[in-house]
Amino acid sequence: MRERSAETASPEGLARALEARGYLADEGLATAAFLGLEMARPLFLEGDAGVGKTALAAALAEVLGSELIRLQCYEGIDAAQALYDWDYPRQLLHLRAAEAGGAADPARLEAELYDRRFLTARPLLRALEAGTDPAAPPVLLIDEVDRADDEFDAFLLEVLSDFSISVPELGTIRAAVPPLVVLTSNRTREVHDALKRRCLYHWLPHPGFERELAIIRRRLPGAAERLAREVARAAQRLRDPDALGGELIKPPGVAESLDWTEALHRLGARHLDADRAARTLGAVAKYREDHELLRARLSELIGAAGTAP
Amino acid sequence: MTLRPGPAADAANRPDAPDVVAAVAGFARVLRAAGVAADAGRVQALVAALDRLGAGDARRVYWAGRLTLCAGPGDLDRYDRCFAAYFGGRALRVPPSPPRPAARRAAAALAFALPPDGAGGRAGGATARSAVSEAEVLRTADIRRLGPEQRAQLYRLLAAMAAGRPTRPSRRRAPSRRGAVDPGRTLRAALRNGGETIRLRRRSRTERPRRVVLLLDVSGSMAPYAGALLRFGYALARSHPGHTEVFSVGTRLTRLTRALGGREPDAAMAAVSAAIPDWSGGTRLGGELKEFLDRYGRRGMARGATVVVCSDGWERGDAAPLGVQMARLSRLAHRVVWCNPHRGQAGYRPLAAGMRAALPYVDTFVAGHSLAALQELATVIIGGRRA
Numbered sequence: 001m002r003e004r005s006a007e008t009a010s011p012e013g014l015a016r017a018l019e020a021r022g023y024l025a026d027e028g029l030a031t032a033a034f035l036g037l038e039m040a041r042p043l044f045l046e047g048d049a050g051v052g053k054t055a056l057a058a059a060l061a062e063v064l065g066s067e068l069i070r071l072q073c074y075e076g077i078d079a080a081q082a083l084y085d086w087d088y089p090r091q092l093l094h095l096r097a098a099e100a101g102g103a104a105d106p107a108r109l110e111a112e113l114y115d116r117r118f119l120t121a122r123p124l125l126r127a128l129e130a131g132t133d134p135a136a137p138p139v140l141l142i143d144e145v146d147r148a149d150d151e152f153d154a155f156l157l158e159v160l161s162d163f164s165i166s167v168p169e170l171g172t173i174r175a176a177v178p179p180l181v182v183l184t185s186n187r188t189r190e191v192h193d194a195l196k197r198r199c200l201y202h203w204l205p206h207p208g209f210e211r212e213l214a215i216i217r218r219r220l221p222g223a224a225e226r227l228a229r230e231v232a233r234a235a236q237r238l239r240d241p242d243a244l245g246g247e248l249i250k251p252p253g254v255a256e257s258l259d260w261t262e263a264l265h266r267l268g269a270r271h272l273d274a275d276r277a278a279r280t281l282g283a284v285a286k287y288r289e290d291h292e293l294l295r296a297r298l299s300e301l302i303g304a305a306g307t308a309p
Numbered sequence: 310m311t312l313r314p315g316p317a318a319d320a321a322n323r324p325d326a327p328d329v330v331a332a333v334a335g336f337a338r339v340l341r342a343a344g345v346a347a348d349a350g351r352v353q354a355l356v357a358a359l360d361r362l363g364a365g366d367a368r369r370v371y372w373a374g375r376l377t378l379c380a381g382p383g384d385l386d387r388y389d390r391c392f393a394a395y396f397g398g399r400a401l402r403v404p405p406s407p408p409r410p411a412a413r414r415a416a417a418a419l420a421f422a423l424p425p426d427g428a429g430g431r432a433g434g435a436t437a438r439s440a441v442s443e444a445e446v447l448r449t450a451d452i453r454r455l456g457p458e459q460r461a462q463l464y465r466l467l468a469a470m471a472a473g474r475p476t477r478p479s480r481r482r483a484p485s486r487r488g489a490v491d492p493g494r495t496l497r498a499a500l501r502n503g504g505e506t507i508r509l510r511r512r513s514r515t516e517r518p519r520r521v522v523l524l525l526d527v528s529g530s531m532a533p534y535a536g537a538l539l540r541f542g543y544a545l546a547r548s549h550p551g552h553t554e555v556f557s558v559g560t561r562l563t564r565l566t567r568a569l570g571g572r573e574p575d576a577a578m579a580a581v582s583a584a585i586p587d588w589s590g591g592t593r594l595g596g597e598l599k600e601f602l603d604r605y606g607r608r609g610m611a612r613g614a615t616v617v618v619c620s621d622g623w624e625r626g627d628a629a630p631l632g633v634q635m636a637r638l639s640r641l642a643h644r645v646v647w648c649n650p651h652r653g654q655a656g657y658r659p660l661a662a663g664m665r666a667a668l669p670y671v672d673t674f675v676a677g678h679s680l681a682a683l684q685e686l687a688t689v690i691i692g693g694r695r696a
Contacts, residue, residue: 031372088492
């Protein structure tokens with residue numbers, strides 16, 4: 001078990017610490033993060049885009065006072081981009097320098113070439129080597145793991161199951177302090193069960209009205225209270241196909257609500273009005289079809305958002 | 310509340326003392342019965358989590374269990390109900406499993422009932438044709454309009470058809486003449502030549518066979534095409550051995566891969582007809598697709614595969630579940646191909662509710678009503694362009 005500071009001694013303490021850094025975690029998320037730290041298990045966060053999966057990793061790194069290491073997944077990602085790569089240009093330079101210096105023993109020269117200093121650490125290896133203090137493990141964010149190929153799941157499983165990496169030329173590199181791993185997925189692809197089994201699974205829903213309002217107030221303290229309230233109310237309606245009378249291709253996440261509030265705030269709005277809402281629609285809806293749907297119902301939407309309690 | 314199971318748990322699950330491990334194991338059993346895959350590893354994780362959180366507080370027990378035992382949004386609802394039932398004392402409600410229709414074996418169904426107008430197969434009414442145009446008619450004629458002799462000939466042609474082998478890029482790279490520079494091999498070669506780089510070594514990605522999964526609808530409305538589609542499956546399995554999976558769907562999912570493995574096409578067809586319990590029954594495609602995904606697809610069979618569904622999309626009952634399952638399938642599979650023989654008819658529009666629900670998740674929509682159309686399907690499967 002790790003040494004505890006007061007902030008990470010209980011789920012409630014962790015929630016308070018996260019809140020102090022501007023991230024409002026609910027009971028489930030705080031418990032998940034607490035257990036992830038305590039049990040040294042990766043957190044697997046699923047949820048729609050923009051609900052705060054990536055932001056959690058950043059906030060956790062801040063709470064722990066440690067480094068945030070990010071691995072963005074994409075189709076075709078492989079070991080050379082995720083783990084390590086040999087620094088060939090430097091190896092060649094070394095070879096030339098040794099040659100000029102008159103080195104004779106090729107076996108020794110080869111041993112020198114495959115030294116740790118010629119190894120370029122990519123995010124996974126960096127995360128294993130970054131930790132020194134057990135009370136402040138580095139936070140490794142493996143973002144959008146669903147975008148990588150499914151072979152990559154098996155590869156991650158191997159690294160995450162014992163936090164070690166074996167480099168054929170060097171031997172095994174083991175983490176002195178295992179990092180706190182946060183995996184996020186938007187669920188465009190089902191991630192392999194074996195990988196999920198290693199993790200604590202948490203589904204991040206869109207926040208309710210009260211929490212969304214609290215998040216907006218927290219992150220944008222300069223915005224008018226009425227504006228924040230009306231944006232939060234409108235965002236809730238945008239996610240509800242029944243209230244909207246049609247489904248959006250991409251309902252807005254909290255990130256979009258924040259963008260929208262900030263855009264309106266910069267325009268000097270103290271409350272949500274139809275004109276400014278239409279002009280800033282690009283902050284909240286990112287598809288042409290969504291724009292058409294929303295433009296047709298904007299006044300109705302704003303009116304409902306404005307008059308609701 | 311403490312970790313004492315409520316009265317809804319059966320006697321075997323109820324420990325005499327509020328022993329955490331026994332209560333957790335009992336809870337996991339209830340969850341498994343409700344369809345949540347709470348295996349031993351996850352239960353161990355829950356015990357470890359409760360060790361850290363304490364088992365006295367119901368909210369903490371709830372979250373510890375939910376975080377460790379669940380694996381997807383679909384599990385959460387079931388988990389909540391089981392939790393309330395097991396620890397709250399309310400009655401446990403488990404969703405009923407879908408009813409299983411009685412298995413009907415009908416080897417005789419291989420001899421298909423022909424539609425009344427299908428005796429001649431000479432579309433256009435011409436009486437004398439050369440052998441060449443005869444072959445062309447056979448190639449393009451709708452299979453259900455073929456006479457018995459032509460049908461037999463078509464089956465022979467289909468079974469002998471050589472399909473191509475679809476491939477996928479592998480993560481491995483191998484030495485190659487073209488491609489990106491391979492620094493490792495270049496460096497090692499330089500080392501052998503006293504540090505002099507004489508020739509750049511290159512490497513490129515290797516290729517691996519890509520799995521093909523065929524789901525063949527053998528229900529009543531597809532009966533005229535089922536024989537031809539099965540032979541198509543046979544031809545595919547033979548030219549792409551070890552990487553082809555064939556299932557029949559109708560009212561029950563049946564795996565035919567092994568039965569299709571025989572050398573002799575007619576023997577393989579006899580084995581298949583014995584294996585399919587529901588020749589010409591009604592269709593419940595959504596449910597069967599779900600069963601396929603739960604039992605095979607998610608474990609890896611559909612992952613990165615080209616999945617071909619051969620069906621007319623006539624769904625008995627609500628078509629919405631089919632849409633949900635097609636969405637799951639499209640997330641798992643590399644490509645989803647739908648083959649609907651009715652699409653070959655002039656003026657076809659996807660009006661069947663099942664077809665409409667499925668189409669948004671289909672990458673390629675082909676016909677497959679004639680030999681030519683099935684050859685086109687084979688091209689689509691290897692990732693080629695349609696003629």
